[in-house]
Amino acid sequence: TQVQPPVKEWSLADAERGNYQVILNLRTVQEHLLAAFKKFDESTASTLMASVLSIYTIEQACTDLIAPTMWQIGKMWEVGTITVSVEHFASGFFRGLLTNLLHVSPSSNAGPLVIVCCAPGEAHELAPLMLALFLRRAGIRVAYLGQSIEAAGLLQTIKQIAPTLICVSLSIPAYLATLIDLARQIQELPLPRPFFVFGGQVFVHYPHLIPQVPGIHLGGELKKSTAQLQRMIAERDSSKRSK
Ligand code: B12
Known part of the structure; x- marks a missing residue:
């Protein structure tokens, strides 16, 4: 009988090394994204989002990851556990990502x-x-x-x-x-x-x-x-x- 390999814990170090061989849980990704934003680490944030978008649909990534991450950032900003700079960095990052996705999505010239x-x-x-x-x-x-x-x-x-x-x-x-x-x-x-x-x-x-x-x-x-x-x-x- 084949022994199933143990599920590997996903660490921030994995993401920083660009290791995609991990199981992506959106709650965990949210924590890692917040950690990356706090360090103004755009490259890790981009790696995380690329991994998410290779598994989940854009709709799921928006609804179950980007929106809750921004709501969490709003709470942290309100209670002063992050600075406004982190909030601006995070919203700028997602704005760029969503704008890029919008422009690469095929668009039609016809119809309402x-x-x-x-x-x-x-x-x-x-x-x-x-x-x-x-x-x-x-x-x-x-x-x-x-x-x-x-x-x-x-x-x-x-x-x-x-x-x-x-x-x-x-x-x-x-x-x-x-x-x-x-x-x-x-x-x-x-x-x-x-x-x-x-x-x-x-x-x-x-x-x-x-x-x-x-x-x-x-x-x-x-x-x-x-x-x-x-x-x-x-x-x-x-x-x-x-x-
Ligand atoms: C990022 C952010 C900013 C960024 C925005 C950058 C950008 N390019 O978008 C910047 C820095 C500009 C900003 C500025 C301000 N912000 Co601000 N901001 C936020 C933050 C952290 C995230 C917003 C966000 O992107 N949410 C994620 C999106 C996806 O979700 P959503 O907006 O909730 O929308 C959902 C639904 O409502 C629905 N939806 C929304 N619109 C529509 C439209 C249609 C047609 C449909 C069908 C559905 C729909 O879809 C979404 C998914 O379910 C929120 C915190 C929070 N709780 O959201 C504060 C927050 C909204 N901001 C707040 C404040 C006070 C401000 C400022 C007044 C701060 C200041 N003193 O300058 C200014 C106002 C600027 C202005 N003129 O509008 C407060 C608002 C409180 C209030 N009720 O008044 C919040 C709640 C923060 C807080 N906890 O105090 N902010």
């Missing part, structure tokens, strides 16, 4: 267009970047417009290119008024205007604010939101074709 961006004033862009990436990987045409969208410019763009959907992210309650203002201006556009979809941390912590925004709120896992958005696009597309 979805615009994804942050609310006016809003700088937290990892979640909308993930959403843009998930949508693109689901075969949807996406334009990602980044942090703090300028409302007047966005309205002009909507008139020019007639997107089917606008997805806006909000993390900071201070920008709720600007989000409501933008949503109202979009709802006042002549038909056919795009669906206005919004989400983000503000509505997780303060769900009573959801009815104040004239639009469709999506919460929960991004993978589920992506499927809901796909259905909305398909319905609008088929009703357009039947006219």
